[in-house]
Amino acid sequence: MNSSTSPSADQSARDSHVSQFISLTCQRGAENALKKEMAKRRPNYRFSYSRPGFLTYKLPNPESLDKRLAIDVGALRLVFARSCSHALGAVLQRDAAGDDEQFDRRVAADAVWNIVERELGDDSITVREARRAGKEAPTIARIHVYERDRFETGARGFEPGLTPVAFDVHRLLLETAPEKLRANFGANFERLDAPAAANELCLDVALVEENEWRVGVHRASDVHSRYPGGLIPIPLPTDAVSRAYLKFEEGLRWANFPIGVGARCVDIGAAPGGGSQALLARGAETFGVDPAEMDPLLLAHPNFTHLRGRVSQLKRKLFRKARWFITDMNVAPNYTLDALEELVARDDVAARGLLFTLKLFDWKLADHIPEYLARVKSWGFNVVKARQLLFNRQEIMVAALKKPFRK
Numbered sequence: 317m318n319s320s321t322s323p324s325a326d327q328s329a330r331d332s333h334v335s336q337f338i339s340l341t342c343q344r345g346a347e348n349a350l351k352k353e354m355a356k357r358r359p360n361y362r363f364s365y366s367r368p369g370f371l372t373y374k375l376p377n378p379e380s381l382d383k384r385l386a387i388d389v390g391a392l393r394l395v396f397a398r399s400c401s402h403a404l405g406a407v408l409q410r411d412a413a414g415d416d417e418q419f420d421r422r423v424a425a426d427a428v429w430n431i432v433e434r435e436l437g438d439d440s441i442t443v444r445e446a447r448r449a450g451k452e453a454p455t456i457a458r459i460h461v462y463e464r465d466r467f468e469t470g471a472r473g474f475e476p477g478l479t480p481v482a483f484d485v486h487r488l489l490l491e492t493a494p495e496k497l498r499a500n501f502g503a504n505f506e507r508l509d510a511p512a513a514a515n516e517l518c519l520d521v522a523l524v525e526e527n528e529w530r531v532g533v534h535r536a537s538d539v540h541s542r543y544p545g546g547l548i549p550i551p552l553p554t555d556a557v558s559r560a561y562l563k564f565e566e567g568l569r570w571a572n573f574p575i576g577v578g579a580r581c582v583d584i585g586a587a588p589g590g591g592s593q594a595l596l597a598r599g600a601e602t603f604g605v606d607p608a609e610m611d612p613l614l615l616a617h618p619n620f621t622h623l624r625g626r627v628s629q630l631k632r633k634l635f636r637k638a639r640w641f642i643t644d645m646n647v648a649p650n651y652t653l654d655a656l657e658e659l660v661a662r663d664d665v666a667a668r669g670l671l672f673t674l675k676l677f678d679w680k681l682a683d684h685i686p687e688y689l690a691r692v693k694s695w696g697f698n699v700v701k702a703r704q705l706l707f708n709r710q711e712i713m714v715a716a717l718k719k720p721f722r723k
């Protein structure tokens with residue numbers, strides 16, 4: 317068939333009349349905020365199904381796999397989604413009943429590979445379309461397995477992360493993977509917690525219920541998408557003085573600010589010091605502002621200085637050389653923004669980047685996120701993004717950067 321007679325991959329996808337769906341995961345409790353965002357960003361996607369922490373949407377028009385894979389959390393500009401996967405199929409009780417009629421994970425693993433063969437194998441519509449369009453057939457580079465969150469973050473000590481069940485199912489999928497697929501797997505494919513390389517195609521197996529697995533694919537792009545379900549494994553170091561270490565460590569990886577040895581940072585509301593520890597671990601010179609006591613570990617650190625008091629009580633010249641500001645204060649979003657504005661929106665402080673939490677004491681505050689971000693932009697930060705990170709509870713993280721930066 318020459319190119320003038322061969323339909324494009326997009327045209328074929330439309331002609332095949334197959335419904336296409338995306339699955340999104342989020343923190344438990346954030347589903348409504350995510351639904352509202354989706355209604356704004358993609359009003360033509362139809363909400364289809366949800367469980368706490370897991371939502372699916374039907375795409376308005378069937379698209380080629382390439383186009384589908386370009387749709388991700390970043391492209392959708394979602395604050396509350398943790399991961400986005402393009403559905404291939406589902407493994408339910410009837411597909412995986414063992415001899416005792418119970419859901420058998422090994423049978424389910426085989427069913428996953430059958431779905432992959434049906435949807436992405438040599439005879440699949442997707443692969444035939446790709447070939448017809450002169451493109452390479454998609455190859456899976458690694459397997460991502462994740463459970464939807466079992467509890468709200470913080471409830472019963474729950475922290476989102478890769479679970480023993482996810483590791484077990486990953487092992488079963490590796491054991492049952494067809495040899496011809498295994499040959500294309502990427503580096504460290506056998507480790508569930510190893511990051512995917514940029515652009516690798518990941519097979520997603522979302523464990524929605526004990527007897528309901530949702531199978532899909534996504535292409536690795538930003539830092540979260542490189543880990544199963546966006547669950548970046550960040551262990552709490554034994555010497556971490558607060559849980560805030562986790563959210564700032566995750567936030568710094570997500571923001572990807574060039575904070576290295578000697579970078580001058582200010583942590584507003586620093587006590588007891590977990591956030592400052594994430595900065596100090598990068599070699600930054602860190603000034604912690606807080607009327608409260610800092611942990612002695614921080615006070616003993618050669619690169620840490622405690623500026624005791626409320627930020628409004630301190631002289632501005634103390635901040636003249638600082639370039640990076642982080643803050644995590646237990647106050648309403650507009651108070652956090654007032655405090656930051658006071659500090660960084662004037663000429664005598666040359667802030668290059670900000671990383672801060674906004675507490676959503678009431679979920680209704682989520683409706684105001686666009687206004688909050690517009691306010692930060694008005695201070696001269698041209699790259700501003702927000703996301704509910706894994707280690708954020710009922711709050712979001714905002715990263716703001718001046719790019720390029722001129723003092």
Ligand SMILES: C[S@@+](CC[C@H](N)C(=O)[O-])C[C@H]1O[C@@H](n2cnc3c(N)ncnc32)[C@H](O)[C@@H]1O
Pocket residue numbers: 557558560561584585586587588589590591592605606607608625626627628643644645646655
């Ligand atoms: C949630 S804690 C911060 C946790 C800390 N970032 C960490 O990493 O361990 C909030 C802190 O903000 C401080 N705070 C509240 N208002 C402040 C202000 N106006 N200036 C400086 N610190 C403030 C409080 O004293 C409190 O220690």
